[in-house]
Amino acid sequence: MARFQGIDFYDLDALFSEEERMIRDTVRSWVEDRLMPIIGQAYHKHRFPTELIPELGELGVLGANLPEQYGCAELNNVAYGIIMQELERGDSGVRSFTSVQSALVMYPIYAFGSEEQRTGWLPKLASGEAIGCFGLTEPDFGSNPAGMITTAKQTSDGWLLNGAKMWITNGSMADVAITWAQTSEIGDVKGIRGFVVPTDTPGFSAKDQEGKLSLLASDTSELVLQDVELPDTAMLPGGSEGLKNPLMCLTQARYGIAWGAVGAAMACFDEALSYSKERLIFDTPIGGKQIQQVRLADMLTGITQGQLLCYRLGRMKDEGTMTPQQVSLAKRANCDMATNVAREARRLLGANGILVEYHSMRHMANLESVYTYEGTHDVHSLILGQALTGISAF
Amino acid sequence: MKVVVCIKRVPDTETHIRISETGTDIDTRGVKYIISPYDEFAIEAGLRVKENMEGGEVSLLTVGASEAQETLRNGLAMGADKATLLRADSYMDGLGTAKALAVELKNSNAQLILFGVKAAGSDQQQVGPMVATLLDLPCVTGVSSFKFGDTVVICRREIEGRVEVVEADLPAVLTITKGEYEPRYASLKGIMAAKRKPLEEREASFNQSGIRIEKLSQPPTRGAGRILEDGPDAVPELVRLLREEANAL
Numbered sequence: 001m002a003r004f005q006g007i008d009f010y011d012l013d014a015l016f017s018e019e020e021r022m023i024r025d026t027v028r029s030w031v032e033d034r035l036m037p038i039i040g041q042a043y044h045k046h047r048f049p050t051e052l053i054p055e056l057g058e059l060g061v062l063g064a065n066l067p068e069q070y071g072c073a074e075l076n077n078v079a080y081g082i083i084m085q086e087l088e089r090g091d092s093g094v095r096s097f098t099s100v101q102s103a104l105v106m107y108p109i110y111a112f113g114s115e116e117q118r119t120g121w122l123p124k125l126a127s128g129e130a131i132g133c134f135g136l137t138e139p140d141f142g143s144n145p146a147g148m149i150t151t152a153k154q155t156s157d158g159w160l161l162n163g164a165k166m167w168i169t170n171g172s173m174a175d176v177a178i179t180w181a182q183t184s185e186i187g188d189v190k191g192i193r194g195f196v197v198p199t200d201t202p203g204f205s206a207k208d209q210e211g212k213l214s215l216l217a218s219d220t221s222e223l224v225l226q227d228v229e230l231p232d233t234a235m236l237p238g239g240s241e242g243l244k245n246p247l248m249c250l251t252q253a254r255y256g257i258a259w260g261a262v263g264a265a266m267a268c269f270d271e272a273l274s275y276s277k278e279r280l281i282f283d284t285p286i287g288g289k290q291i292q293q294v295r296l297a298d299m300l301t302g303i304t305q306g307q308l309l310c311y312r313l314g315r316m317k318d319e320g321t322m323t324p325q326q327v328s329l330a331k332r333a334n335c336d337m338a339t340n341v342a343r344e345a346r347r348l349l350g351a352n353g354i355l356v357e358y359h360s361m362r363h364m365a366n367l368e369s370v371y372t373y374e375g376t377h378d379v380h381s382l383i384l385g386q387a388l389t390g391i392s393a394f
Numbered sequence: 395m396k397v398v399v400c401i402k403r404v405p406d407t408e409t410h411i412r413i414s415e416t417g418t419d420i421d422t423r424g425v426k427y428i429i430s431p432y433d434e435f436a437i438e439a440g441l442r443v444k445e446n447m448e449g450g451e452v453s454l455l456t457v458g459a460s461e462a463q464e465t466l467r468n469g470l471a472m473g474a475d476k477a478t479l480l481r482a483d484s485y486m487d488g489l490g491t492a493k494a495l496a497v498e499l500k501n502s503n504a505q506l507i508l509f510g511v512k513a514a515g516s517d518q519q520q521v522g523p524m525v526a527t528l529l530d531l532p533c534v535t536g537v538s539s540f541k542f543g544d545t546v547v548i549c550r551r552e553i554e555g556r557v558e559v560v561e562a563d564l565p566a567v568l569t570i571t572k573g574e575y576e577p578r579y580a581s582l583k584g585i586m587a588a589k590r591k592p593l594e595e596r597e598a599s600f601n602q603s604g605i606r607i608e609k610l611s612q613p614p615t616r617g618a619g620r621i622l623e624d625g626p627d628a629v630p631e632l633v634r635l636l637r638e639e640a641n642a643l
Contacts, residue, residue, distance in 0.1 A: 002408060003408050005426075018464055022467070022468060022588075023582055026579055026582070029579065058579075059581055059582060060584075064582055068583070073583045073586055074586060075582060075586065
């Protein structure tokens, strides 16, 4: 296949700044040269390509929108989104790694951490020398994190954490786990606090989630915290608003996912379009059949709508006017669009579409997770429903 | 050491080239432009000189329209320190470009002037050696790697069937080809820093062309392949065609 040139039917390039385009081109080249040649096999072998982490650090994509003083690139949020789009054009697992590191580990340390926590962790996380994970979801508490039963009890000189976390991206390879725990009565949304937990702390353990059929090139783990003793300084001091604080992190991550999903859809469309011109059936390219042209037109329409949503959302985030509900709409719409585009691309590819050397089925399987995590499609429907009617339907 | 790298803005090598209505230029609509890939090798080589010597300066120089600022900023994002655009809005041939560059380079104090071995856009391979001639400097072309002696640069050239090692007095002009200098990715921090690096634009002091492009046309489209037959029975006919038709044997 020719090098990926992007999909830009509405000339969004004209709206991006020169730096934003340069960032896009750089990450796109890196994905093409470094990720694409290995991702199929990594996925097939259920392996996250850890050898690429230092390169991601060197490129500067980890925590890319955080300040330079902590070793980050201090990009705007549109550029951050573009990075997520390009990484997920490669694979959702690699974008998930970057999202978690950036939005769910580095962002809370930056936003709620002490200066000591910031200077201690952020430069290492930016370079990829340290890896982080984010523990909020529990086996029985996914869409309803307020009910979490992981507890943090105050001791004479710190905190004692007990509990379990599930579906944790980067969990087994992490050096640090941003762990959310209940410091008050179970169910008290104000009692939820974040802790910076080095994963070599006694009592902390992680194990791989077995049996996945999606996000195979990603580390998904279960965390167990058994009498994990932490000093007072482990708590994120600025995170005193209870559940709102981890939800602020999720807004950051969901923002990136809205862009990422577009990237995955672009990859599938690009593959399908190219295949449709080359694959001959009854002596003519399948792209000459009306049924495939309808497929391609639908895919392009969805992608273009998704791109415009992200572009506007990003500019609002940079202006400081973006609301979490707007992020919900984009995450919900774009993940839904991308799952449809990936499935239709896979179908257009016929039997070849089930092979790992083509990318659409890998994206299709990945996107089922992306559709589900960081607020399921249905939860985002309820968030929007509540915003519209003022009535909570959770 | 002061290094100047001369670069050119060219259409992305992945671009599908269309001829404009005038028939003497390409249709630039929708065309994405990049640093000529050979010039990226030269930038990488220049950056490594600076890094290995732990000091010095790498500046970029180009002749072209104002849009070439973007190309220069790409080079600054890779790590070059400053850049100059000599603006020339109309087509310039190799000699015109070389004259414009030479005027600029004459008083630059550069010890090393690097070019890509050729521009991916026009493939003329003229400008580097012409600049060297105009400045009366030694020139080594097609350099795949180089190192420094006391007052010389020692260059490796991979030529037909052998490797040639050439020594040239400094200052010198080298044209760089694919070899040791796999270009680095511009880091995102580098891209942001590029905005703050000095980039000067001024009129090229020479803006004439002695040659004109008469006509551009698309190369003939490649015909479809032929399948003779499956299996060993096809071999004699294949050999005959390779010998008589393709003259490959």
